[in-house]
Amino acid sequence: MINENEFVLDKIDLQILNLMQENSRISNADIAREVGMAPSGVLERVKKLEQKKVIQQYTTRINPVALQQKLLAFIFIKANVGPGCDNLVTDEIAKIPEVQEVHHVAGDDCYLVKIRTYDSASLMNIMRTHFSQIPNIQSTRTTIVLETVKEQQQLVIPIK
Amino acid sequence: MINENEFVLDKIDLQILNLMQENSRISNADIAREVGMAPSGVLERVKKLEQKKVIQQYTTRINPVALQQKLLAFIFIKANVGPGCDNLVTDEIAKIPEVQEVHHVAGDDCYLVKIRTYDSASLMNIMRTHFSQIPNIQSTRTTIVLETVKEQQQLVIPIK
DNA sequence: GGTGAAACTATGACTCA
DNA sequence: TGAGTCATAGTTTCACC
Numbered sequence: 001m002i003n004e005n006e007f008v009l010d011k012i013d014l015q016i017l018n019l020m021q022e023n024s025r026i027s028n029a030d031i032a033r034e035v036g037m038a039p040s041g042v043l044e045r046v047k048k049l050e051q052k053k054v055i056q057q058y059t060t061r062i063n064p065v066a067l068q069q070k071l072l073a074f075i076f077i078k079a080n081v082g083p084g085c086d087n088l089v090t091d092e093i094a095k096i097p098e099v100q101e102v103h104h105v106a107g108d109d110c111y112l113v114k115i116r117t118y119d120s121a122s123l124m125n126i127m128r129t130h131f132s133q134i135p136n137i138q139s140t141r142t143t144i145v146l147e148t149v150k151e152q153q154q155l156v157i158p159i160k
Numbered sequence: 161m162i163n164e165n166e167f168v169l170d171k172i173d174l175q176i177l178n179l180m181q182e183n184s185r186i187s188n189a190d191i192a193r194e195v196g197m198a199p200s201g202v203l204e205r206v207k208k209l210e211q212k213k214v215i216q217q218y219t220t221r222i223n224p225v226a227l228q229q230k231l232l233a234f235i236f237i238k239a240n241v242g243p244g245c246d247n248l249v250t251d252e253i254a255k256i257p258e259v260q261e262v263h264h265v266a267g268d269d270c271y272l273v274k275i276r277t278y279d280s281a282s283l284m285n286i287m288r289t290h291f292s293q294i295p296n297i298q299s300t301r302t303t304i305v306l307e308t309v310k311e312q313q314q315l316v317i318p319i320k
Numbered sequence: 321g322g323t324g325a326a327a328c329t330a331t332g333a334c335t336c337a
Numbered sequence: 338t339g340a341g342t343c344a345t346a347g348t349t350t351c352a353c354c
Contacts, residue, residue: 007223007225007226009226009227017220017222020220021219021220021222022219023217023218023219024184024185024218024219024220025184025185025218027325027326027327028326028327028328029325029326029327037343037344038343038344038345039326039327039328040327040328040329040343040344040345041342041343041344043327043328044342044343045342052226053223053226054222054223054226055220055221055222055223056221056222056223057183057220057221058183058184058185058218058219058220058221059181059182059183059184059218059219059220059221059312059313059314060177060180060181060184060215060217060218060219061215061216061217061218061219061313062177062181062214062215062216062315062317063167063213063214063215063216064315065167066167066169066212066213066214067169067315067316067317067318069315069316072263074234074265074272090309090310091309093309093310094309094310097316098316099310100310100311100312100313100314101308101310101311101312102308102309102310102311103232103305103306103307103308103309103311104305104306104307104308104309105234105303105304105305105306106303106304106305106306107303107304112234112303112305116315116316143265143266143267143272144265144266144267145263145264145265145266145272146263146264146265146266147263147264148261148262148263148264149250149251149253149254149262149263149264150250150253150254150259150260150261150262151260151261151262151263151313152219152260152261153219153221153260153311153313154219154260155222155224155227155229155276156227156229156257156258156276157222157227158227187350187351187352188351188352189350189351189352199351199352200352200353200354203352203353
């Protein structure tokens, strides 16, 4: 049986993704020029990439400093949960707007959470009001970021 | 003296940022409807936000699975560097395309690196070829992500 | 508001299985 | 022959002055 969600990407698809990853507001006409196609063909391909969920979102990177969000922290969480029933912990944490990432990791620490707030006071406030409510959390360890050298989510796209 | 780069954002600016963070391909006309302005006014504000570097980039979130990038890892690096001369380490690491984030953190571990690759073999390959070249690295500790529950860089924008 | 340049829609041609 | 992909032309919408 053929899987509808199978990702079959040719060279042109990868080129389009590469261009859109750099600048999502690029026009179809500009993409068409780069890849040597008609704009309509580009439009079709982009729509298919959206349908196949290869493209997940067109988003805007905003300077956190402009919004006074000066504090970035990583929190390691130990939780005593049986296998399979750990969705409760992660889902509750993922719901917090300031939380940017929640990962289930290998090792002693079960979860890794990336969170961005105004300052240390607001971080403590979120931990008090949200984390303490969540059951099964054994302990947390917080690492504060002093300086960010690089921060992007762009993938390495191999143009064959 | 007035700082050119000062961020003075009113309610409409925040509304625009909120909309563009959700979908950077939104048309100026749609933004104008939402915030109750003329499209031309929206265009002007967006350009100013770009100039002031409040808007850093319009980017596209691509499904890593579609590009066979199945491995996500966080690497903690201990390096023995004197104060001020640690740019060498971070800059070299930041240059690696697969590295998405490099943070200087408080605590025993100096740096935290987020890296996304095809598999564990390619991760090891990068660590061998790149990290071993970098001087002053004392030790590294790698945490493999088993499952990602949430991953976004969107900020909490307070619409006053 | 008006002009030029885009995006969108529809149609037809081409390719490959 | 049928599904998939690309080019062309016509219409609409948008950006920009």
